Amino acid sequence: MELEAIPGVGAKTAAALRELDDPVATVESGDVAAIARAPGVNEARAARIARGAIRRRHGDDGRVLATDRAREVYREAIDLLRERTVTDYAAKRLETFYPSASASRIEEAQSFVASAIEREPDPAVREALSGVEPLTDPPTVRVRDRCLATADAETLARAESAVPELSVETVEEARDVSELARSYATVIVLDEEFAGLDVEGDVHVRPNALDEPAETVPERLLAFFAANRERLEAAATIHEAANLSPAADLDRLRDALARLDDDGTVVGDAELDRLTAAVDDLDAAVSTAESVADDRLREAIRERDVTIEGTDFLSLVEQGARVDSLLDRELADEYDEAIERAREHLADALRLEPEEAELADRVFGGDPSFPVERDESAVSRLRTELSAARDRRAARLKAELASDLGDLREPVEELVRDALELDVELAIARFERDFDCAMPEVVGPDGGDEAGTAEAAGFRIEGGRSPLLDVDFGDAEPIDYAVSGATLLSGVNSGGKTSTLDLVALVVVLAQMGMPVPAESATVERFEEVHYYAKSQGTLDAGAFEATLRDFGDLVEGADGRLVLVDELESITEPGASAKIIAGILEALDEQDATAVFVSHLAREIRDAADFEVAVDGIEAAGLVDGELRVNRSPRKGHLARSTPELIVEKLAGDRDTDFYGDLLEKF
Numbered sequence: 001m002e003l004e005a006i007p008g009v010g011a012k013t014a015a016a017l018r019e020l021d022d023p024v025a026t027v028e029s030g031d032v033a034a035i036a037r038a039p040g041v042n043e044a045r046a047a048r049i050a051r052g053a054i055r056r057r058h059g060d061d062g063r064v065l066a067t068d069r070a071r072e073v074y075r076e077a078i079d080l081l082r083e084r085t086v087t088d089y090a091a092k093r094l095e096t097f098y099p100s101a102s103a104s105r106i107e108e109a110q111s112f113v114a115s116a117i118e119r120e121p122d123p124a125v126r127e128a129l130s131g132v133e134p135l136t137d138p139p140t141v142r143v144r145d146r147c148l149a150t151a152d153a154e155t156l157a158r159a160e161s162a163v164p165e166l167s168v169e170t171v172e173e174a175r176d177v178s179e180l181a182r183s184y185a186t187v188i189v190l191d192e193e194f195a196g197l198d199v200e201g202d203v204h205v206r207p208n209a210l211d212e213p214a215e216t217v218p219e220r221l222l223a224f225f226a227a228n229r230e231r232l233e234a235a236a237t238i239h240e241a242a243n244l245s246p247a248a249d250l251d252r253l254r255d256a257l258a259r260l261d262d263d264g265t266v267v268g269d270a271e272l273d274r275l276t277a278a279v280d281d282l283d284a285a286v287s288t289a290e291s292v293a294d295d296r297l298r299e300a301i302r303e304r305d306v307t308i309e310g311t312d313f314l315s316l317v318e319q320g321a322r323v324d325s326l327l328d329r330e331l332a333d334e335y336d337e338a339i340e341r342a343r344e345h346l347a348d349a350l351r352l353e354p355e356e357a358e359l360a361d362r363v364f365g366g367d368p369s370f371p372v373e374r375d376e377s378a379v380s381r382l383r384t385e386l387s388a389a390r391d392r393r394a395a396r397l398k399a400e401l402a403s404d405l406g407d408l409r410e411p412v413e414e415l416v417r418d419a420l421e422l423d424v425e426l427a428i429a430r431f432e433r434d435f436d437c438a439m440p441e442v443v444g445p446d447g448g449d450e451a452g453t454a455e456a457a458g459f460r461i462e463g464g465r466s467p468l469l470d471v472d473f474g475d476a477e478p479i480d481y482a483v484s485g486a487t488l489l490s491g492v493n494s495g496g497k498t499s500t501l502d503l504v505a506l507v508v509v510l511a512q513m514g515m516p517v518p519a520e521s522a523t524v525e526r527f528e529e530v531h532y533y534a535k536s537q538g539t540l541d542a543g544a545f546e547a548t549l550r551d552f553g554d555l556v557e558g559a560d561g562r563l564v565l566v567d568e569l570e571s572i573t574e575p576g577a578s579a580k581i582i583a584g585i586l587e588a589l590d591e592q593d594a595t596a597v598f599v600s601h602l603a604r605e606i607r608d609a610a611d612f613e614v615a616v617d618g619i620e621a622a623g624l625v626d627g628e629l630r631v632n633r634s635p636r637k638g639h640l641a642r643s644t645p646e647l648i649v650e651k652l653a654g655d656r657d658t659d660f661y662g663d664l665l666e667k668f
């Protein structure tokens, strides 16, 4: 597939996506975090790209959300779902769900949702989810004790891009390699023709070194795991708490992570610790060993009476000879013992192995002196040996750990992705429970389902309760409402007409997203487009009125398969003209296979102005109780509800003993 074939992906975005490991598979996977790894693609954009890929797969190029208010209802639906996520990933991933007119897309989403709502939201999982995030690629680590070497310019370029962690050096002959071996602890030669090379130092000829980065630069893998430690541990905990089958062996993963320090070095190896401490403590230990010997000698000297022969004394005074020669002669045993103590101290303090101790012995024991003097070159030799042993040990441990982690590199991607996807599923499960949802039936636009069963087109909602109401969800009264064709919805002020339109829009949008809906049951037609017009704020000026009328002119053209919800269109102009306009629009919609609900206080006038039998439903007041309207929220089919003024006049006619109110009532 061409990336540019995805709706919304132009040449520039496609070029960015090509930077991903497997661009097509990644885009198709819907993994928003993985898509967002492409340079310059943020998560919101990644969600749009994923949505574009879904649309392309289902040949779904329609736009169901046709008006601002319809788009707002979708946003509100998405927000209700997103509020129930823990991770940013899940919040973005939910945006890949959109109301579709494609049967296959709706089915695909529904089957994801069906298994999601089986999940049991569990506080322990929720807690662990807060620690998981998409895996991150840490910045490149520079490794300075190793280099790559090649004689070929092309290989050099390839090496520089494949292994940015190491310097890549040009070599022409063995002598160059040998020179490099003096500057680097390890040299990896990439050219076959150097095979069999015999130079001093840690030199390897590995033509496939670029294909085996785990071996060439184990630091890369170690840095990756170190940077992602917490996310991986959280993902492991989530798998256990939610009983998911993990893509990676969790014991192995935990064991490997326990051996890894945050800076990518290996921890928990006693030998490496010993060597590291020996190098670090070397100077201090030599100084203490000197003091040990000095103390010992000082004590010995203090306890001895030394008789100096006159000639010795003379030579001391005349030639400035050092007292050391006397020391040698008079205190040879004590001196040897003191040196022995110093050596023992050094070997003990640095926990040296016998071979290392032999080297350490050379630090003391030159010409006798007081205070005792170390041999600097022996100290430096010992330091070089210990450092080399430490580095060899560290390199071996890194290579071993990297080879253990190498097998886990791909599975952990899946492990984390599964954990993040669980958050998506749990958000849907919570939504379903919080709003007492049911899975709706989405039927074909001809009123039949995919199997061809004839059923009324339009929508049918039973026990629908809107989470968009301004009252607590617990106080939302359930509504039953079904419409097929074009209808007017009349009703008392504040009876719940707007709220009913909101509920219908929300149920339809959620259903076409493949989501559960807040109702006991619902069947909705798979609408091609949802046109929802909110109540306009007051009368429009001539220009705006003309524009609105043009909108409706377009709307009634080819309205097949559309859902049209309109709230009090009459407020756009004077009542008489409004009634005629609404009647005309309804007429045009009725002639086509559109489903429409027009909320209006002018139902009677519209009906009178229409040339056909306009269906009218009504939200009725059961009556006025203590000045308050009691409303039956479910619209009554085929019923023109009485208006609030009519109810008040009726009340006055009953209460007062005058004909005025009775006459007034008759005018309704």
Ligand SMILES: Nc1ncnc2c1ncn2[C@@H]1O[C@H](COP(=O)(O)OP(=O)(O)OP(=O)(O)O)[C@@H](O)[C@H]1O
Pocket (backbone or CB within 6 Å): 469, 470, 471, 475, 476, 477, 478, 479, 491, 492, 493, 494, 495, 496, 497, 498, 499, 500, 633
């Ligand atoms: N199903 C319901 N359950 C509980 N309360 C509701 C329900 N429907 C509406 N209400 C309450 O009634 C109020 C008015 O509802 P709404 O605005 O939908 O009425 P309306 O008929 O469109 O009013 P108007 O004629 O003034 O435009 C809402 O703000 C809400 O508090």
